[in-house]
Every structure is written in C-alpha cells, then in structure tokens.
Amino acid sequence: MTKTDLFEPVTYNGLTLKNRIALSPLTRARATQDGKAGKLQADYYSQRASAGLLITEATAVVPGGRGGPMLPGLWEDAQIAGWKEVTDAVHAKDGLIFSQLWHAGRLSHSSLSADGKSAPVAPSEYSQPGEIFTETGPQPYEPVHVMTKAEIREMVDAYEAAAIRAKEAGFDGIELHAAHSYLISAFLNDMTNQRDDEYGGSIENRARFLKEILEACLKVWDGKRIMIRLAPLGHAYGTWDTDPETLFTHVVDMMNDLGIGWLDLVEGDTGVTRTPEPFFDVLKLRKRFKGPTILNNLYTREMAIDARERDNGDVIAFGRPFIGNPDLVERLKADAELHEAPLKAYYGGGARGYTDFPTMEEA
Template identity: 90%
Template sequence: MSKTDLFDPVSFNGLTLKNRIALSPLTRARATQDGKAGDLQAAYYSQRAGAGLLITEATAVTPGGRGGPMLPGLWEDDQIAGWKEVTDAVHAKDGLIFSQLWHAGRLSHSSLSADGRTPPVSPSEYSQPGEIFTEQGPKPYEPIHVMTTADIKGMIGAYEAAATRAKKAGFDGIELHAAHSYLISAFLNDMTNQRDDEYGGSIENRARFLKEILEACLKVWDGKRIMVRLAPLAHAYGTWDTDPEPLFNHVIDMMNELGIGWLDLVEGDTGVTRTPEPYFDVLKLRTRFKGPTILNNLYTRDMAVDARAKNTGDIIAFGRPFIGNPDLVERLKANAELHEAPLNAYYGGGARGYTDFPTMEEA
C-alpha cells in the first residue's frame, strides 16, 4: 500500500477524527412519513462510524422543505428523540456526526407541506421542468410561491430552530446545504435569483440569505461546529451561476469573517446536461478558506490518496461506495475489492439494501 496519511487520526476545530475520510450526505428515503429517524438510521450510521466524520442525509427544516417522501426532518421537537438514537449509536463507536440541514425550495411539492396544499417556495419565479416523486407517484414540478421578506425571516427562524434541535439530539455539529439549486443555492445563483430587493441583484445581496442563516445558527452553535456545503460548478436541475468565481470568493470570505469552521466542497458538476460556463479553479477556494476543507467529487481510493499527497484537501468524502460497504474505511485501507450496491437499494424500503450489506469479515 502506498504511503498516505488518509487513514491517520487528525484533529480539526477541537474534534479528533479517526481518519481523513468522511461519509458524504446520502439521501436514502427511509424515514417515517412524518420525517422521523430511529432504530434503522441508528444501525445504518453506526455501521459506518469507522469514517472520521459522518454527515447525515439531507434533513429538512420544514415539512415543505423535503424533496420527496420518507425524508427526515428536524422541524419539530418530536423528531429529536429518533436522531438522539442515531447520535448515541455513532458515539458508542467513537464516531463523529454532523446533521445536514436543508430546504429543497422550489424542488419540493405542495403534497409534502404541512397542510398538503402550500406551494413550494423560491426567491424568484422559475419554471422547473420535469417531475418530482411524491407519495402519490411522479408529479410535475409546481408553480412556486415567491418568498416575501417576512417569509425569508421566517425561514431563517426555521433553520435556527432546526439547529437547536440538532444540538439537543446530540450531534457534533451541523452542515448547511447551500448547493445543488436547493433553497440557499437558489438565492446565491443569478439564474434562479432575480429579486430586486436586499436579497437579490448584487453578490452581497444574493449571499445575504445564507449569511443571515449562518448568523442565526451561530446563536446556537460555535462556528467551529458549523459546516457549509458548496458546489460552485454544479449545474443541478439545469441551473447555475453565470459568473461563479466572484460569487464563491465572496461566500468564502463571508464564512471566514463569521468564523465558520468547515467547508464541504463539491468540486465538479452533478452529471447532468450542462451549458458551458466561465471556468475557474474551484480548489482555490480551499486555500482561501481558513478552516478544513472536505473534498467531494466521486473519489476513488487512488484519487483520495493522490489528493492527500498533493494536499489539495484536508478530508476526502465518499458517498455511493459507503452504501454497499459499511466498513469502507477498512476496505480502502486494505485496498480490498468494494461491493457495488444495486441502484434499487439506494432509495426507500427498510433494512434490505440499507443495513444488510456485509463487512469484509462477515463476507
């Protein structure tokens, strides 16, 4: 095995990680209908506690913030206990786990809202093509409600409340999902934000929503326990920013000024059809950011070893390989063959295709 520090313990922001490998957020659609985690999620995450840091699946801050059914949330106090089971199980294996807080924005559906009728929200009018999967099956994306200033302030409060619940549930930190055209990302990108008030227009205005959410979360968490997920070059759901370099330089500078501790950086595109855009070296954001950076870009073992050899990132995230390999860190360390989980195991169902994949030892 080539010499690497990928598997060595490392300390950042007062936390000691077992290694430099993170579990990337992975939507698995196995929560209850009312967004609760529990025994099943506790087993799943604790199986993967060999990673230096676990980041949960996208966890909605409001019922209408979900991008599909059977997705978890932290929008009410009744959801705290289930997540406490998860954090206790991970901590019992000396693991660390952050909660990824999320709102899908226009990429939700009225049937997922609290009353089953409230339309999805967005910073501006945007007609999203395609369909969303709901409890009633696939349905077209709906016309959205353009958020008022009062709506925005209320949403910031929802993030703060969810951050408070995450702390009560025993998480080691939180991540804000600010990528892939979900609500925060939709405010950042000029294609989806056409507002002419203090939340639109200039880069500073478009970043204001994220800044105010971060400021609200800083009332609950020390900045060293807050992470932001960014994907500057992504073309998720057919949208992007037309000039990403100055935008994301500003976002990183803002994070530094606020004392935010972690950057989860998705380096590339999301694999959808793309239109050419002004390109910039996204890895420059890592050196601009003052805290540790998690790199996320469909990494293989060799890519991860190379990234650490070149010191292009502090931690390397793995996503899909963790689905079928609960002991992925040990397999990577041994340079062993990985089990490729079938696509039909990714979303929905129960333990089958979720917690029943064997470790190397069991196999």
C-alpha cells in the same frame, strides 16, 4: 500499502477524526412519513462510524422543505428522540456526526407541505422542468410561491430552531446545504434569483439569506461546529451562476469573517463530472478558506491518496461507495474489492439494501 495520511487520525476545530475520510450526505428515503429517524438510521450510520466524520442525509427544517417523501426532518421536537438514537449509536463506536440542515425550495411539492397544499417556495419565479417523486408517484414540478421578506425571516428562524434541535439530539455539528439549486443555492445563483430587493441583484444581496441563516445558527453553535456545502460548478437541475468564481469567493470570505469552521466543497457536478463548463479551479477556494476543507465528488481510493499527497484538501468524502460497503474505510485501507450496491437499493424500503450489506469479515 501506499504510504498516505488518509487513514491517520487528525484534529480540526477541537474534533479528533479517526481518519481523513468522510461519509458524504446521501439521501436514502427511509424515514417515517412524518420525518422521523430511528433504529434503522441508527444501525445504518453506526455501521459506517469508522469514517472520520459522518454527515447525515439532507434533513428538512420545515415539512415543505423536503424534496420527496420518507425524508427526515428536524422541524419539530418530536423528531429529536429518533436522531438522538442515531447520535448515541455513532458515539458508542467513537464516531462523529454532523446533521445536514436543508430546504429543497422549488424542488419540493405542495403535497409535502405542512397543510398538504402550500406551493413550494423560492426567491423568484422559476419554471422547473421535469417531475418530482411524491407519495402518489411522479408529479410535475409546480409553480412556486415567491417568498416575501417576512417569510424569509420566518425561514431563517426555522433554520435556527432546527439547529437547536440538532444540538439537543447530540450531533457534533451541523452542515448547511447551500448547493445543488436547493433554497439557499437558489438565492445565491443569479439564474434562479431575480429579486430586486435586498435579497437579490448584487452578490452581497444574493448571499444575504445564507449570511442571516449563519448568524442565526451562530447563536446556537460555535462557528467551529458549522459546515457549509457548496458546489460552485454545479449545474444541478439545469441551473448555475454566470460568475461562480466571484460569487463563491465572496461566500468563502463571508464564512471566514463569521468564523465558520468547515467547508464541504463539491468539485464539479455531483455524480456526473468534475470538470463541467464553465470551469474554474475550485481549489482556489480551499486555499482561501481558513478552516478545514472536505473535498467531494467521484473520488476513488487512488484519487483520494493523490489529493492528500498534493494537500489539495484536508478530508476526502465518499458517497455511493459507502452504500454497499459499510466498512469502506477498512476496504480502502486494505485496497480490497468494493461491492457496488444496485441502484434499486439507493432509495426507500427498509433494512434491505440499507443495513444488510456485509463487511469484509462477514463476507
């Protein structure tokens, strides 16, 4: 076996990871219609608890924050018990798990809102081309409701309430999804934020929404247990920022000032390319950030070993390979063949294509 510390234990921010491999957040669309997790998710995450750190699928802070049906949430207390079942199962296998808190912003649909008719929200008007999958099938993206300052404050409160529920559910920390043109990302990027108040215009103003969410979550969690997912070069849903290096340098400096513990850094466009145009070396952000950085996007075993040899990042995340390989860590360590899960297994359904993939030993 190639000599590497990828599979060795490491301690960061008071948490001892069994190895330097993380489960990247993966939308699997298997929650109940009212956004509850349960035994199915407990089985899924505990099967993958050999990873050093697990990060859950995107978990909505309000019903209208979902980007599709059958996605989980933490917008009400009734959802705590199901997630507690998940965290207990992971902890029983000596695993660690963070909850990824999320709002899809304009990339949601009125049918997913609390009243079933409220328009998706966004920092500014933006016509999103394409379709979203809903309970009645594909539907065009809808015109957005531009958030008022009062509604922004209410959303910050929703993040804080979800952070409280995540702690009550037994998670080891939380991640804020601030990438891929979802709500926080839409505030950050100048293409999707055309506001002329204190939440738009300058980089400091565009980062204000994220800062206020972080300050709210810091009332609940120690900063060492808070992670942020950033995709500085992401072109998700056809949007980006015109000066990403300056913007995300500011965001990382803000994280340092607030004592945020973890950076989940997506290199390039998720699942597409690691070197989109325009390009800058995002590893500059890792060197600037004072806490551990998780590197993310299209990693192979060889790339992960090389990244650790070069000390490019502290932890390496794998996403899709974990779908068909619950024991991915063991397979990577043994340099064994990986099973490629079929695309039809990715989203929706029950246990089939979710918790029925065999380990090496079972196979």
